[in-house]
Amino acid sequence: MSVGPRVVFLRFLSEESPKLKPWRAHYASVTGKTPxxxxxDGDGDRGGDRGGSSSESGVVTWHLVSANNRPLGRSGSSFLAFADAVDDAQRAVAACHRLEVVLVAHAVSGRxxxxxxxxxxxxxxxxxxYLTERDRRKSIALATDSLAIAALGAGARSINPALMMSSVRETTTL
Structure with a gap:
């Protein structure tokens, strides 16, 4: 297991996954663009998985986390193939010293x-x-510094709401 910042890959069941919707809403609110x-696999259009089995279907994205698993940043895209998400994360790490940071403020909350x-x-x-400009500046520095030395995770964590809720729905009788 890697010590230090790393890129963690997440696999959602589909583009309609309820767990993916908040990620997409956050992207849209921050960038003002549709995710x-x-x-x-070819011309960059949406298409099928680039190899792999049906157990690897779904939507894959990545996020940058600190050594203590605190989220530092999120991928700018989602992918239909795990290999494409890995390629994107590798490009992000390679581009870390030439990133142009765009500062934004939430239209309603002012955050x-x-x-x-x-x-x-x-x-x-x-x-x-972030509540303050200082916190935003600190998060930018931490994310960009961490991206430069981040290790990439070996696989994708499956984000399946049905599996996550199973413990809530189970009841125990004594």
Missing amino acids: ETISR YGWFAIADGAVVITCARW
Whole structure:
């Protein structure tokens, strides 16, 4: 297991997964853009998984976490293939020293956020909104410094709401 910041991959059941919707809403509120699910198998249009079994279907994204698993940033895209998500994370790490950070403020709450672009594309967004400008600046520094030394996870964690809720629905009789 890696010590230090790392990129963790998450696999959602589908584009309609209730667990993916907050990620997409956050992306839209931070960047002002509609989130896309990308397949890079050819011309970049949405398409099928680039190899792999049906057990690997779904939507894969990644996020940057600190050594203590605190989220530092989120991927700028979602992917239909795990390999595409890994490629994107590797490109993000490689681009860490040439990122252009865009500062934003939430239109309603006034909270502070940010996202970073490279080559005209959103690479990473803030993990959450911040109450103060100081917190935003600190999160930018921590995320960009961590991205430069991040290790990539070996697989994708499956985010399946049905599995997560099973312990809540189970009852025990004595």
